[in-house]
Amino acid sequence: MNKRILTVAFVALATLAFAGCGKSNAKASKNATDAAPNSKIVAVGSTALQPLAEQAAEQYKSSNHGANITIQGGGSGAGLSQVATGAVTIGNSDVFAQQQKGINSKKLVDHQVAVVGIAPIANKDAGVKNLSRKQLVGIFTGRYTNWQQVGGKKQAIVLINRTQGSGTRTTFEDLALKTSQVKNAQEQDSNGTVYQMVKKTPGAISYIAFSYLKPDVQALSLNGIAPTEKNVTTNNWPVWAYEHMYTKGAPKPAVVKFIKYLQSKHIQQTLIPKMGYIPVTRMQVARTADGKIEEVNQPVTK
Template identity: 45%
Template sequence: MKLSKKLGALLGIGALSLGLLVAGCGGDSAKKEAPKATTIEGKVTAQGSTALLPLLKIAQEQFEGKNPKVTINITGGGSFTGMNQVANKAVDIGNSDVELPKELADKGLVDHKVTVMPFVFITNPDVKTTNLTQQQAIDILTGKITNWKDVGGADQKITIIHRAKSSGSRATIAKIVLNNQNFTDNAVILDSNGAVKAAIATTAGAIGYVDVPYVDKSVNMLNYNGVAYSEQAVTSGKYPVYAYGHMYTNGAPTGATKAFIDFILSKDFQESASPKGFIPVTKMSK
């Protein structure tokens, strides 16, 4: 009887020790298998559309704040410059207001639609015209109308200030408003949306076009075909002058480039942090 009791006690102690040993090993295993957060690092270069710059600059600041080992360099130059640069692998991302032209269709570029960019006509504050029909806009931009009195304004010369042929903004207006008619050569040509807005603000009788984030109190924003710009007017199809913002990569993006594009496409950035005037792609009805 005594022997049986001793044997039972020894077996109990052995089982307890084995249990503790197994538990200890399990704990070590769990610690070893815990996933580690991946550190994003590297350098990303992007060039192209100045219409996209207000969005990308905010995204850059926020992304670099969350990922201090990443450096992002973003420059303008126009949509077609950006697409050509990424096609030649000179930059990681080519920013554009327009779809790829035919000559770049076979270069292996991958399109990432990141936003919707509405464009508006703006004038110097001394211009009293508040609305342009499509035909009036065509007549002004092609040089047929050269005085504001011919579109309901004062007897004042019209000065056109807009973008170069490398600009996606120009291509958008040419396609949607002009139906691909030629702009007049009698115009002031500048290299960015910001420069266009600043020049119009200080030039009497001036008119041009920019995407909405550049508009401020220094210029007047015109209605188009009797419709005032608003996000709802764009998403419902009532206001047609807009373009998609593209970020093209040469092949599928990887590393920091992919992480930056994914960040811009995230719901939080699209709906909360994206600058006023840019519209999330998911809000478009068509």
């Protein structure tokens, strides 16, 4: 299992174990556990993680009567900044806290709940299904302005970007474009809005999380490699990110219980794949905060 996942589990277990030490502490722990379902949890941030967090919260609340959980978007930057100040319980993010300027990552605890792939998408009428990486960079930096220049129809290219602070944007620029010096274009604050705009706007191109992909937009392959779960697990499709739930310090029992629910075998094997995310345990590689790729969970060859 990924070393970071083990670390997260250890922190959570250590927190609960500490609460259980001593006779009076045992009583306090019991009261805290009993009150856990009624403790308010507010998770803010990544719109890529938002659909999974919302669905998991609904399922969790239905089986834990009285649970009070609110899930909101706003982008990874907002999630990290708000959890760092203690304004919210959980900061949802597509990027490591170390990647976000102005965030003291040492005060935050990382809980990884899934992996999400990110794909460039185009309006289906553009007439393109595959681009070279050079062509993709050329489009987003303004070198190419018509789909005909990259093998498509004679139609103007309409760029749609995500706002600054978006984890999806950071991941796409770092791993697909390898540059943040992109052409000025309209910006949208959520994966869902981007999907709708690309679907309805002739000539449009942007990028969204796999969890938002639908047949009425064209997911673009890069250098002949398709944006699929299988390709993400081996890093053949390198445009992917962990879905992080950050807490300020060790989480309280109610928060531990909810996060462990998302990390449970049941959710990892059912809800996460169903909604277009990838369980961390299916990954054959791991990525560190500084972008290094490490091999993990490699199958045994005979």
